[in-house]
Amino acid sequence: xxxxxxxxxxxxxxxxxxxxxxxxxxxxxxxxxxxxxxxxxxxxxxxxxxxxxxxxxxxxxxxxxxxxxxxxxxxxxxxxxxxxxxxxxxxxxxxxxxxxxxxxxxxxxxxxxxxxxxxxxxxxxxxxxxxxxxxxxxxxxxxxxxxxxxxxxxxxxxxxxxxxxxxxxxxxxxxxxxxxxxxxxxxxxxxxxxxxxxxxxxxxxxxxxxxxxxxxxxxxxxxxxxxxxxxxxxxxxxxxxxxxxxxxxxxxxxxxxxxxxxxxxxxxxxxxxxxxxxxxxxxxxxxxxxxxxxxxxxxxxxxxxxxxxxxxxxxxxxxxx
Numbered sequence: 001x002x003x004x005x006x007x008x009x010x011x012x013x014x015x016x017x018x019x020x021x022x023x024x025x026x027x028x029x030x031x032x033x034x035x036x037x038x039x040x041x042x043x044x045x046x047x048x049x050x051x052x053x054x055x056x057x058x059x060x061x062x063x064x065x066x067x068x069x070x071x072x073x074x075x076x077x078x079x080x081x082x083x084x085x086x087x088x089x090x091x092x093x094x095x096x097x098x099x100x101x102x103x104x105x106x107x108x109x110x111x112x113x114x115x116x117x118x119x120x121x122x123x124x125x126x127x128x129x130x131x132x133x134x135x136x137x138x139x140x141x142x143x144x145x146x147x148x149x150x151x152x153x154x155x156x157x158x159x160x161x162x163x164x165x166x167x168x169x170x171x172x173x174x175x176x177x178x179x180x181x182x183x184x185x186x187x188x189x190x191x192x193x194x195x196x197x198x199x200x201x202x203x204x205x206x207x208x209x210x211x212x213x214x215x216x217x218x219x220x221x222x223x224x225x226x227x228x229x230x231x232x233x234x235x236x237x238x239x240x241x242x243x244x245x246x247x248x249x250x251x252x253x254x255x256x257x258x259x260x261x262x263x264x265x266x267x268x269x270x271x272x273x274x275x276x277x278x279x280x281x282x283x284x285x286x287x288x289x290x291x292x293x294x295x296x297x298x299x300x301x302x303x304x305x306x307x308x309x310x311x312x313x314x315x316x317x318x319x320x321x
Contacts, residue, residue: 138316140283141245142182143204146171147233148222149251150188154289155224163252163289164224166320171250172216178207185241186215189233190226195257197233204241227257231270238277246315247282249308252289254301267304274312283313293319 116122148171154164175184183206187199200218205211230251237247254263255270274284286305293302309315 137248137285137318139246139285140313140315143241143244144182144184144246144248145199145204145237145241145244146175146184146186146248146250147237148186148188148219149228149230149249149253149289150222150224150226151190151228151251151253151257152225153228153253164222167250167287167289168219168222172219175207175212175215178212180206180208182207183243184211184215186218187233187236188222189229190257194227195229195232197229197236199236199240202240204243227261228253228255229257230255231266231273232257234270234274238274244282246285247312248285248287249305250287250289251301251305252293254299254304263300263304267300267307270304271307271311274308278312280313283315284309285315286317288317288319290320 148167150164154167155162171186175186178184183204185199185201185204187197189197191198200215201211228251230249234247234249237244255261255266256263278284286309288302288305292299296302305317309317
């Protein structure tokens with residue numbers, strides 16, 4: 001009696017195996033290159049993993065009716081596919097973690113971009129140096145020029161205030177606390193006339209004991225007289241000092257040193273000059289001296305100092321009575 005030929009698989013079953021194998025291999029090739037779509041790929045891989053398990057169960061059921069050699073070859077292929085699938089799943093998980101980190105970084109960059117827009121900064125803007133908290137003030141750096149108003153109003157006004165003496169004492173005390181890492185100069189305005197000025201060094205100098213004593217003696221000579229040539233003083237500073245990080249303007253009045261000067265017009269001219277000459281590298285700070293800085297917050301001089309500091313590095317403005 002002739003042996004009955006055993007048909008191991010039908011064509012449709014082999015097609016099923018081939019299709020599953022091809023799908024797994026394609027996903028294995030594509031998934032490592034994916035980024036944001038890796039979550040969907042992970043779900044697809046999970047489904048395919050279930051299909052592979054189902055196929056393994058079917059293969060086990062057919063062990064008794066399939067040629068052992070053929071079955072062994074198929075099982076080896078299935079094991080290889082399963083290993084590749086596991087590796088693909090691991091790669092996909094790593095990609096998911098990388099995508100989540102990138103998404104977090106994107107959110108941080110959006111916040112930085114919003115901050116830059118609010119501050120009027122672009123990628124072409126000069127990076128502002130980190131502010132250094134110093135003796136109650138927040139200077140941008142350690143290269144500082146103090147610009148002191150010694151106009152006639154600093155000694156007497158309607159309130160009979162002596163505004164100059166406290167300024168001189170406070171400035172000498174502040175300078176005495178600085179070490180040699182600070183480079184400083186002090187200038188006064190006016191000097192001999194109504195619209196001139198004079199600096200002690202005319203350049204930034206390290207705060208050695210000798211240089212601090214020189215500045216202290218210079219400050220002692222301040223006597224109140226003349227006008228308030230703020231524009232001329234700032235022009236001198238911007239034209240003279242290199243590597244400057246901070247200007248500290250100490251004044252009690254509106255800009256003007258000539259008869260008929262328009263303080264409003266001069267204020268706008270000074271602001272325009274500083275916008276042109278200071279692209280943001282120098283922080284302008286101000287100390288408004290006198291009781292009227294508290295009594296009339298809408299006065300020309302108050303609004304002028306507010307805008308001057310805000311537009312030039314958002315420096316500090318301290319009102320000093």
